[in-house]
Amino acid sequence: MSVSARIETVEALVIGAGPAGLMAAQELGRAGVQVVIVDAMPSPARKFLMAGKSGLNVTKNEGMDAFQSHFSPLPDALKSALSDFGPKDVIAWAEDLGQEVFTGSTGRVFPTVMKASPLLRAWLARLDNYGADLRRKWRLTGMDDTGAAVFQTPEGLRKIHAKATILALGGASWARLGSNGAWADLMPDATIAPFAPANSALSVTWSTHMTRHFGGAVKGVELRCGAYKSRGEFIISNRGLEGGGIYSVSRGVREGHEVVVDLLPDMPAAKVKAALERRKPKESLVNFLRKSLRLSPEKIAMVMEFARPLPDDLTPVLKGLTVSGAQLRPMDEAISTAGGLRFEGLTDNLEIKTLPNVFACGEMLDWEAPTGGYLINACLATGRRAGLVAIDAVTASKDE
Incomplete structure (x- = not known):
């Protein structure tokens, strides 16, 4: 009834x-x-x-x-x-x-x-x-x-x-x-x-060396993805990348583009290249990036994660690191x-x-x-x- x-x-x-x-x-x-x-x-x-x-x-x-x-x-x-x-x-x-x-x-x-x-x-x-x-x-x-x-x-x-x-x-x-x-x-x-x-975090499958950087912030960067650009920071998490900088460009990922990160947005490429050329032959790359270019451990880890094998000239990498393989988190x-x-x-x-x-x-x-x-x-x-x-x-x- x-x-x-x-x-x-x-x-x-x-x-x-x-x-x-x-x-x-x-x-x-x-x-x-x-x-x-x-x-x-x-x-x-x-x-x-x-x-x-x-x-x-x-x-x-x-x-x-x-x-x-x-x-x-x-x-x-x-x-x-x-x-x-x-x-x-x-x-x-x-x-x-x-x-x-x-x-x-x-x-x-x-x-x-x-x-x-x-x-x-x-x-x-x-x-x-x-x-x-x-x-x-x-x-x-x-x-x-x-x-x-x-x-x-x-x-x-x-x-x-x-x-x-x-x-x-x-x-x-x-x-x-x-x-x-x-x-x-x-x-x-x-x-x-x-x-x-929209305004989504990204999934990334990390190598084991990234584990110690989970929770770390990547600050003072510029992100680009297709037509979208953001100046800010993001967080490395165990599942990928999140935070305001990532959210602002995630629409580009949805449209099929890859995220590109300028790790030194306030330093022109020519100045970055000149700094890299001052590295001494026996000087550790990690120490050089940390001391001479003041890259944080999180930024260096991102370079090692996404740019290997490293090219002879790191300038394009530091000014445009491609975050390959990143996908949007579930809706x-x-x-x-x-x-x-x-x-x-x-x-x-x-x-x-x-x-x-x-x-x-x-x-x-x-x-x-x-x-x-x-x-x-x-x-x-x-x-x-x-x-x-x-x-x-x-x-x-x-x-x-």
Whole structure:
């Protein structure tokens, strides 16, 4: 015997309680709209909290042109959302929630407490003051013929019919935190760009001599991979290479290129060559590289790992060490994912063209950006845009 699901009618429904969904709910709640937020996990914003363990980089404090240049491609809808809610707006938003922030030497913006939890608590408290209804362990299973969203809940099947629905369902990495991309199976295939790892670590099969360098940092390098370039550092791990420098160029690996590392980016090739020529015949190469060129043990180990047999002239190696054989780590381990809901299937207001009054935002959209504050800022900006246009949809329904 089939059991019919209980149906509820609300003004606005937000599905997904990550930063994009919470920002959409904030705009709705501020406008006095009745909003229900549902999330499949036992607690909200789990990936957001995980990001906060390393400091919660909420944005990058730079001009809008420079900021938007890190999004490639940059669809008009995303560009508009970012223009309306850029770095300065994110800073003001955090401070309005009582969270003091600071800008680091590289322009990255962090809460002074270097944690996500105080900001999240203040955010949830504000939503509660607006009357938002947050429901946990509600997993979306589809939409029925009337447009109602269908959920599996601890109390059984439930349906919600909303005047405006916002999807903020996340990407396809870190499934244990709720982002598994399963929602894509509920959408027509033509509307979804295949998911792929972004901001990913690399797998490398090491020789045994690298073991003692696991956990060591390779600092002060420039990395290139296809069209992508990064200045920074990375970590040698037992599984390969990871860290900000690697994440920034991992898209190039996905596109079929090899990572090339300039171990001495501040020293011109001619100067490196001249230094190498001063090596004495009986001088150990390792000692020479360490003393004369000030290469760290980790940099020397990388040379020995990837450049053997060593050429007579090490200049091209030191200025362009090819990390051969590196592969992307599995997608679920990536910080973010490329792919998702295609912008071609959305209006400029992030409304799904085939689903009137259903809007989408956050990492479920097909956009890509590096770490460094760009990811969270774009989630907040698209969530805000979706929330604002959903207000208009709710208002229009009242006038009918």
